[in-house]
Structures are given as C-alpha cells and as structure tokens.
Amino acid sequence: MALPVTFYKTMENQDLRVHGSIFFLLKKFVVAHFSEDMWDQLNGEAGTGGKSFEMTQNYPLDDIGAIVGAASRHTGASVNELKEKFGEYLVPDLFRLYASYLRPEWTTRDVLIHTEKVMHGAVRKLNSTANPPILNVSEVSETLLVIDYFSRRRMGSLAVGIIKGIARYFGEQDVVQVTPTTDPDDERVQIRVTFQKVELGS
Numbered sequence: 001m002a003l004p005v006t007f008y009k010t011m012e013n014q015d016l017r018v019h020g021s022i023f024f025l026l027k028k029f030v031v032a033h034f035s036e037d038m039w040d041q042l043n044g045e046a047g048t049g050g051k052s053f054e055m056t057q058n059y060p061l062d063d064i065g066a067i068v069g070a071a072s073r074h075t076g077a078s079v080n081e082l083k084e085k086f087g088e089y090l091v092p093d094l095f096r097l098y099a100s101y102l103r104p105e106w107t108t109r110d111v112l113i114h115t116e117k118v119m120h121g122a123v124r125k126l127n128s129t130a131n132p133p134i135l136n137v138s139e140v141s142e143t144l145l146v147i148d149y150f151s152r153r154r155m156g157s158l159a160v161g162i163i164k165g166i167a168r169y170f171g172e173q174d175v176v177q178v179t180p181t182t183d184p185d186d187e188r189v190q191i192r193v194t195f196q197k198v199e200l201g202s
C-alpha cells in the first residue's frame with residue numbers, strides 16, 4: 001500500500017523537525033519562569049498559537065526558532081542564552097523520562113560518554129518521530145572530554161546547556177567547565193568539557 005505524500009514529506013525533513021517532548025519541556029520552562037499566559041503570548045507572536053505539541057509527534061524547527069525568538073524579544077536575553085538556560089533546565093525531566101537507561105553509579109562524565117549509544121540510542125529506538133543529534137565523545141584524558149555535536153538543527157547552545165544541566169544534576173557544577181570552542185550556531189560544534197580534580201583532605 002502506498003504511503004501518503006505527507007509521510008514522505010515528514011521523513012524528508014526529519015532532521016529539520018524537533019520532537020514534541022522538547023516543545024513540551026519548553027512550555028514547562030516558560031511557565032516555570034514566567035506564566036501560562038506568557039506561553040500563549042509567545043505562541044501568538046510566533047504564529048504557532050493553537051498547536052498542542054504532542055509528546056508523540058515532531059514539529060518544524062522553525063516553530064521552536066520563532067517561539068525562542070519571541071522570548072528573546074520579551075526578555076532581552078539572546079536566543080543562545082535562552083537555549084542554554086533551557087538546556088540546563090530540562091535535564092531532570094529528561095532523566096525522569098529515560099530513567100531506566102541511566103545506571104545509578106553514573107555521574108556527569110559517564111552520562112556524557114554514554115549519551116550517544118545509550119541515551120540518544122534509546123530515544124531513536126523508542127520514538128520513530130525523534131531524531132537526536134549525533135554526539136562524538138572523545139575521552140582525551142581523565143580531566144578532559146571533547147564532544148563533537150552534529151545536527152542540521154544548529155542547536156549547539158542547547159547542547160552546552162544540557163551538559164551544564166547534567167553537571168548540576170550531579171552537584172558537579174563547580175568542578176565541570178563547559179566551553180564551546182567553535183561557533184555554537186554551526187551544524188558541527190566542538191565542546192570542551194573539563195573536570196577539575198578535587199583534592200581529598202585539603
């Protein structure tokens with residue numbers, strides 16, 4: 001049986017769409033920092049008013065760009081600052097959604113090393129409508145990871161925020177430093193993650 005044309009159109013642009021779970025969490029972020037009315041207002045300005053953003057669907061990248069753009073105009077914060085803050089915020093919820101894939105002994109470094117195969121791997125397996133970015137993680141030394149992010153969605157600032165959020169989740173925000181070493185708006189972004197050694201007994 002032939003599949004409807006809309007199916008092919010959706011698949012064609014899969015990498016320029018964003019999973020509904022991210023929109024769901026973006027709404028939670030806006031409501032937590034501002035209000036439900038603000039969410040409606042941002043969507044009105046973005047031209048996405050009336051969309052319900054289901055957890056099982058995906059939506060055009062431009063929708064999230066327009067909503068964050070409207071939030072930037074309202075707050076005076078840059079789009080990248082907002083994406084980073086949102087990335088930091090969404091980690092506990094993301095962990096709750098995929099809790100069964102996280103090992104209890106893992107901390108920031110382990111989660112980062114296992115994100116591509118285990119976490120994003122689970123997302124790809126469980127949600128045919130999701131298409132997480134590719135992350136190549138190099139273990140340069142005990143105190144340095146270099147993460148190469150690849151995605152046509154150009155959400156490097158969100159990636160930086162997620163890494164910071166993971167460090168905060170494990171109470172390691174003071175010893176983990178996250179620095180993009182290339183333009184965070186590119187399709188390929190390199191991110192340096194350093195771990196400061198904590199001297200015991202000092």
Ligand code: HEM
Pocket residue numbers: 017018019020021022058094095098111112115119120123129130131132133135147149151152153154155156158159160162163166
């Ligand atoms: C517990 C770990 C993680 C889980 C469960 C998770 C899950 C997800 C999910 C469900 C999406 C939506 C995919 C879509 O829109 O189709 C996503 C996207 C994304 N993830 Fe992860 N993620 C995790 C860790 C990370 C880490 C460590 C990074 C950063 C290095 C990261 C960076 C991103 C970015 C930037 C996106 C937005 C889409 C894009 O840029 O292409 N994620 N992730």
